[in-house]
Amino acid sequence: xxxxxxxxxxxxxxxxxxxxxxxxxxxxxxxxxxxxxxxxxxxxxxxxxxxxxxxxxxxxxxxxxxxxxxxxxxxxxxxxxxxxxxxxxxxxxxxxxxxxxxxxxxxxxxxxxxxxxxxxxxxxxxxxxxxxxxxxxxxxxxxxxxxxxxxxxxxxxxxxxxxxxxx
Amino acid sequence: xxxxxxxxxxxxxxxxxxxxxxxxxxxxxxxxxxxxxxxxxxxxxxxxxxxxxxxxxxxxxxxxxxxxxxxxxxxxxxxxxxxxxxxxxxxxxxxxxxxxxxxxxxxxxxxxxxxxxxxxxxxxxxxxxxxxxxxxxxxxxxxxxxxxxxxxxxxxxxxxxxxxxxxxxxxxxxxxxxxxxxxxxxxxxxxxxxxxxxxxxxxxxxxxxxxxxxxxxxxxxxxxxxxxxxxxxxxxxxxxxxxxxxxxxxxxxxxxxxxxxxxxxxxxxxxxxxxxxxxxxxxxxxxxxxxxxxxxxxxxxxxxxxxxxxxxxxxxxxxxxxxxxxxxxxxxxxxxxxxxxxxxxxxxxxxxxxxxxxxxxxxxxxxxxxxxxxxxxxxxxxxxxxxxxxxxxxxxxxxxxxxxxxxxxxxxxxxxxxxxxxxxxxxxxxxxxxxxxxxxxxxxxxxxxxxxxxxxxxxxxxxxxxxxxxxxxxxxxxxxxxxxxxxxxxxxxxxxxxxxxxxxxxxxxxxxxxxxxxxxxxxxxxxxxxxxxxxxxxxxxxxxxxxxxxxxxxxxxxxxxxxxxxxxxxxxxxxxxxxxxxxxxxxxxxxxxxxxxxxxxxxxxxxxxxxxxxxxxxxxxxxxxxxxxxxxxxxxxxxxxxxxxxxxxxxxxxxxxxxxxxxxxxxxxxxxxxxxxxxxxxxxxxxxxxxxxxxxxxxxxxxxxxxxxxxxxxxxxxxxxxxxxxxxxxxx
Numbered sequence: 014x015x016x017x018x019x020x021x022x023x024x025x026x027x028x029x030x031x032x033x034x035x036x037x038x039x040x041x042x043x044x045x046x047x048x049x050x051x052x053x054x055x056x057x058x059x060x061x062x063x064x065x066x067x068x069x070x071x072x073x074x075x076x077x078x079x080x081x082x083x084x085x086x087x088x089x090x091x092x093x094x095x096x097x098x099x100x101x102x103x104x105x106x107x108x109x110x111x112x113x114x115x116x117x118x119x120x121x122x123x124x125x126x127x128x129x130x131x132x133x134x135x136x137x138x139x140x141x142x143x144x145x146x147x148x149x150x151x152x153x154x155x156x157x158x159x160x161x162x163x164x165x166x167x168x169x170x171x172x173x174x175x176x177x178x179x180x
Numbered sequence: 181x182x183x184x185x186x187x188x189x190x191x192x193x194x195x196x197x198x199x200x201x202x203x204x205x206x207x208x209x210x211x212x213x214x215x216x217x218x219x220x221x222x223x224x225x226x227x228x229x230x231x232x233x234x235x236x237x238x239x240x241x242x243x244x245x246x247x248x249x250x251x252x253x254x255x256x257x258x259x260x261x262x263x264x265x266x267x268x269x270x271x272x273x274x275x276x277x278x279x280x281x282x283x284x285x286x287x288x289x290x291x292x293x294x295x296x297x298x299x300x301x302x303x304x305x306x307x308x309x310x311x312x313x314x315x316x317x318x319x320x321x322x323x324x325x326x327x328x329x330x331x332x333x334x335x336x337x338x339x340x341x342x343x344x345x346x347x348x349x350x351x352x353x354x355x356x357x358x359x360x361x362x363x364x365x366x367x368x369x370x371x372x373x374x375x376x377x378x379x380x381x382x383x384x385x386x387x388x389x390x391x392x393x394x395x396x397x398x399x400x401x402x403x404x405x406x407x408x409x410x411x412x413x414x415x416x417x418x419x420x421x422x423x424x425x426x427x428x429x430x431x432x433x434x435x436x437x438x439x440x441x442x443x444x445x446x447x448x449x450x451x452x453x454x455x456x457x458x459x460x461x462x463x464x465x466x467x468x469x470x471x472x473x474x475x476x477x478x479x480x481x482x483x484x485x486x487x488x489x490x491x492x493x494x495x496x497x498x499x500x501x502x503x504x505x506x507x508x509x510x511x512x513x514x515x516x517x518x519x520x521x522x523x524x525x526x527x528x529x530x531x532x533x534x535x536x537x538x539x540x541x542x543x544x545x546x547x548x549x550x551x552x553x554x555x556x557x558x559x560x561x562x563x564x565x566x567x568x569x570x571x572x573x574x575x576x577x578x579x580x581x582x583x584x585x586x587x588x589x590x591x592x593x594x595x596x597x598x599x600x601x602x603x604x605x606x607x608x609x610x611x612x613x614x615x616x617x618x619x620x621x622x623x624x625x626x627x628x629x630x631x632x633x634x635x636x637x638x639x640x641x642x643x644x645x646x647x648x649x650x651x652x653x654x655x656x657x658x659x660x661x662x663x664x665x666x667x668x669x670x671x672x673x674x675x676x677x678x679x680x681x682x683x684x685x686x687x688x689x690x691x692x693x694x695x696x697x698x699x700x701x702x703x704x705x706x707x708x709x710x711x712x713x714x715x716x717x718x719x720x721x722x723x724x725x726x727x728x729x730x731x732x733x734x735x736x737x738x739x740x741x742x743x744x745x746x747x748x749x750x751x752x753x754x755x756x757x758x759x760x761x762x763x764x765x766x767x768x769x770x771x772x773x774x775x776x777x778x779x780x781x782x783x784x785x786x787x788x789x790x791x792x793x794x795x796x797x798x799x800x801x802x803x804x805x806x807x808x809x810x811x812x813x814x815x816x817x818x819x820x821x822x823x824x825x826x827x828x829x830x831x832x833x834x835x836x837x838x839x840x841x842x843x844x845x846x847x848x849x850x851x852x853x854x855x856x857x858x859x860x861x862x863x864x865x866x867x868x869x870x871x872x873x874x875x876x877x878x879x880x881x882x883x884x885x886x887x888x889x890x891x892x893x894x895x896x897x898x899x900x901x902x903x904x905x906x907x908x909x910x911x912x
Contacts, residue, residue: 033487050561150868
């Protein structure tokens with residue numbers, strides 16, 4: 014039996030310890046917002062937060078999250094109370110097919126926690142997810158927009174100037 | 181088969197007093213229904229009897245737009261909604277769009293066979309497609325197709341727009357009668373018929389029954405473009421909120437009670453025939469594994485969890501017989517392609533003037549271009565869920581052509597079409613892979629059905645990314661030998677293209693430029709690997725050949741590539757997009773140090789797109805910094821969605837231009853996942869600026885495909901300006 018905290022609630026699963034977290038979430042626990050894209054940690058469609066860190070779940074053995082906090086897209090926000098990333102995604106009409114977007118949003122939300130005013134270079138470095146529809150330009154705009162609407166912490170004034178022109 | 185094109189508009193009543201308006205065969209891939217179906221009683225949606233249609237007005241004022249086109253991210257459903265809101269003067273708060281059910285009433289073949297084949301708007305490849313589709317016989321006809329950039333330009337602009345305008349006129353007539361005023365004195369707005377001078381008004385819902393009894397206007401009046409409220413204006417996509425809040429249900433998310441999961445192990449050699457599995461005894465005792473199934477093109481494992489199934493499939497030792505025609509090998513294929521062209525074993529598909537004579541009269545400029553096989557690699561690996569309920573078989577999957585898919589399943593299972601219920605899901609990318617154009621193209625559906633038949637009960641087949649790449653139906657590899665002769669003014673007097681792969685659309689293999697002698701020859705070869713249309717179809721290869729070679733000719737003539745192109749075009753839409761992209765990109769002005777610009781312009785699917793790419797070399801690898809894009813789609817119904825399609829088309833085309841190649845070595849497909857079938861990410865994606873031009877008098881063009889073809893030649897032409905022209909894709 015493996016235990017972890019899933020979206021705030023304790024969860025026990027009886028599976029092989031090496032089963033990737035992705036398949037535990039999707040098939041054992043029925044949370045299908047997290048997507049399968051490559052199975053090799055290459056595309057990021059499966060991104061969740063583990064103890065607050067954006068983590069690719071398709072190669073992460075479920076045993077590795079024992080007693081850790083796991084958050085999935087299902088906990089990010091709701092239509093009634095959207096996360097700033099989700100509101101920006103709608104305002105900027107980001108998704109096309111939408112399949113990569115839960116992973117993109119989880120990656121972006123984690124980036125904003127660490128860097129409330131990310132530069133373009135920060136985005137290039139942190140968001141290495143694949144979008145085959147090519148929504149990159151809008152995702153970039155949306156991340157900047159969400160950042161601008163999030164109250165800046167006291168110490169994070171300076172990097173805002175780096176934003177420059179979105180690509 | 182030539183049947184005169186005609187338009188049938190049909191209106192009728194819904195039980196409970198609604199109005200329903202549809203159209204039959206007014207263009208390309210439209211949903212249709214026939215009078216016979218109406219007489220037979222139509223189709224019930226549970227709310228009362230509903231005749232198959234596009235627009236349904238309920239007595240309570242709700243308007244439902246039924247789209248025959250599935251959603252793969254292009255936003256076509258929103259565009260269709262905008263068209264109906266505009267021409268119906270519907271109340272936007274009471275109007276919704278939904279996917280039409282996968283039933284023949286939405287794609288009646290009797291009308292379609294004649295109407296489509298006589299439709300001069302269809303390009304060559306779609307005609308070819310239609311012929312193949314109809315060739316299956318009436319039972320298997322299915323025409324809810326999303327592809328070819330057709331949703332808006334055919335279903336929407338030619339079909340739903342007319343249906344909406346007709347419904348508005350019928351409602352206006354019914355409203356005038358009810359208010360006791362002349363019809364000329366009423367207007368319509370936001371779901372009401374209004375008599376302005378008396379202030380009297382009546383809602384559409386109240387008029388639905390009376391309107392349904394009126395005869396359908398032959399040629400309803402369309403709104404004047406100057407008064408458009410919805411068409412041509414940015415409109416929020418209806419599918420986006422569900423995708424943002426992870427509520428969209430893709431095929432891979434389908435859940436059915438008692439469902440098991442399947443994974444497949446393809447043989448290592450493409451097109452090989454699987455004969456068995458060496459180590460079945462090792463696989464079956466694994467936790468959760470229920471069955472190992474040998475199919476012609478793969479071994480399948482069924483388990484109670486997809487990961488368990490996949491792990492067992494990966495451990496399977498598949499035995500196989502090599503393909504009958506020999507294993508495909510990319511290097512050998514290239515030799516064969518070149519030899520075929522060299523030997524002149526070609527057929528002429530287009531000829532103007534005397535290209536051979538003109539070529540013999542001057543110094544020939546010649547270049548050879550290579551385009552590889554490509555996989556579509558949609559983000560959602562292909563999957564399908566199959567189960568039975570009583571006598572009926574249910575299949576759930578994301579497909580571009582639901583009725584084709586349904587017919588394919590019926591054929592695979594040797595069942596009547598009526599026994600198959602197809603549940604169409606939103607697609608995690610399509611790009612042609614899910615087009616259902618052949619049994620080979622439908623291979624994942626066939627596997628899912630085979631597995632279901634072998635084990636019974638509900639089964640979901642999910643392909644690994646590796647299976648998705650290796651069992652793909654590919655964009656064919658092609659070789660082009662291009663030859664030209666320039667006149668004293670530097671303009672080409674002759675243009676001769678000799679290519680290997682079968683050409684579906686000659687229009688897209690023929691330059692738009694004014695050249696007196698043109699010959700297009702092809703070996704018309706069938707692809708060596710399974711084939712599927714790939715975003716922009718023939719334009720993806722021929723756009724590269726034509727727009728690279730015209731650039732070579734400009735340089736040979738020592739002329740600016742933009743000026744050269746303009747000198748070969750009449751005043752018009754093509755010249756306008758080129759001028760605008762030159763202006764946007766600061767063409768002729770130096771860019772950042774180490775960069776150069778390249779331009780390309782291509783017309784396909786009724787739209788004209790020009791792009792300028794700004795490129796540098798970093799460690800011998802091209803780096804694309806910026807792309808400027810100008811599109812003329814006639815009328816862009818939703819400019820925001822068209823911009824997204826241009827951005828997406830560029831990124832998709834750039835992935836292929838820089839990195840995309842599927843190669844076979846002695847039958848083994850050498851690529852398997854995103855590490856060796858590399859695609860663009862943030863770090864190597866360019867900044868993209870898009871401008872959309874309007875041509876009100878032109879037919880509405882497509883958006884999904886036309887953004888893709890120009891990017892490869894634009895980047896190649898920029899690389900040529902930096903020094904060293906690339907003639908083989910991919911460039912990096």
